[in-house]
Amino acid sequence: MALSSTLDRIHAQVTHNRWLRYFTVFVRLALAAGFLPSGYVKIAGERFTSLSVNHPMGNYLEALHHTGYYYTFIGIAQMTAAVLLLIPRTVLLGALLYFPIILNICILSLAVRFEGSLVTSPLMVLADLYLLCWHYDRLKFILVPTPVADAAAHKPVLSNRFPIGFLGGVFATMVLVVLTVTTIYDLMPRNTLGDCQRQCPDSSNPAACEQFCDCIHTQGKPLSHCLDAYNKANALVGQAR
Structure with a gap:
């Protein structure tokens, strides 16, 4: 062989x-x-x-x-x-x-x-x-x-x-x-709310990013749910443009 x-x-x-x-x-x-x-x-x-x-x-x-x-x-x-x-x-x-x-x-x-x-x-x-x-x-x-x-x-x-x-x-x-x-990821939950929010100013949709961080760290919702909400917010912004 x-x-x-x-x-x-x-x-x-x-x-x-x-x-x-x-x-x-x-x-x-x-x-x-x-x-x-x-x-x-x-x-x-x-x-x-x-x-x-x-x-x-x-x-x-x-x-x-x-x-x-x-x-x-x-x-x-x-x-x-x-x-x-x-x-x-x-x-x-x-x-x-x-x-x-x-x-x-x-x-x-x-x-x-x-x-x-x-x-x-x-x-x-x-x-x-x-x-x-x-x-x-x-x-x-x-x-x-x-x-x-x-x-x-x-x-x-x-x-x-x-x-x-x-x-x-x-x-x-x-x-x-x-x-x-x-x-590979454009958005991360980070370890704390403050760390998560620090990435928002550089994101494509800072407001949606802030909501994502709140969804994860304050509301405690699943990552998939918070990502879906973030993507929908981005889609609405794209349609508005």
């Missing part, structure tokens, strides 16, 4: 680069640091943020906080994934457990436009995918039937060549993600 052999060769070259091994350790530590505090808060039974319950994310987290042992279970899962990432022998298991949790957080953050994790959660998803790719040699036997002969392919010696192209690609990806998630 030409494709399998090519992937094996690329994987071997990447994993036998000293600098990329250091980078992989950094990724493991960073991901573990992202889950240990948040997991502990849930196990301790504390509320995760100080967001108002009127805020879409605050409302969700408040409801989650009152789910009893389910809230604790999420914390245990997060801390377990983090600890597994810190142990070299269990990194793959940790990355597999980590992925569905962080993907759910990422989708949730995008859905409710929560700026607190709007940038970090997509980057954490990509970081975890990197770890899964790093362990491609172990995952491929699960994902794709691979001849036993391929597993015995020659592995290159450890390289000290600095992977400037790869790290440049990582930096470019991070910049692209940040630019995308920070510009």
Whole structure:
């Protein structure tokens, strides 16, 4: 299988680069640091943020906080994934457990436009995918039937060549993600009423923006309802012109 052999060769070259091994350790530590505090808060039974319950994310987290042992279970899962990432022998298991949790957080953050994790959660998803790719040699036997002969392919010696192209690609990806998630929405609920209102002078319809902020933070209505009202107000202004 030409494709399998090519992937094996690329994987071997990447994993036998000293600098990329250091980078992989950094990724493991960073991901573990992202889950240990948040997991502990849930196990301790504390509320995760100080967001108002009127805020879409605050409302969700408040409801989650009152789910009893389910809230604790999420914390245990997060801390377990983090600890597994810190142990070299269990990194793959940790990355597999980590992925569905962080993907759910990422989708949730995008859905409710929560700026607190709007940038970090997509980057954490990509970081975890990197770890899964790093362990491609172990995952491929699960994902794709691979001849036993391929597993015995020659592995290159450890390289000290600095992977400037790869790290440049990582930096470019991070910049692209940040630019995308920070510009994809023309209106954000922000964390407080004051923060929300500060974006209104620069919006296409400041009055409608003010009403949107009031709808979210004062009236506590769903994000979709407030967005619909904002879009209708914009449409009326467009018709008037």
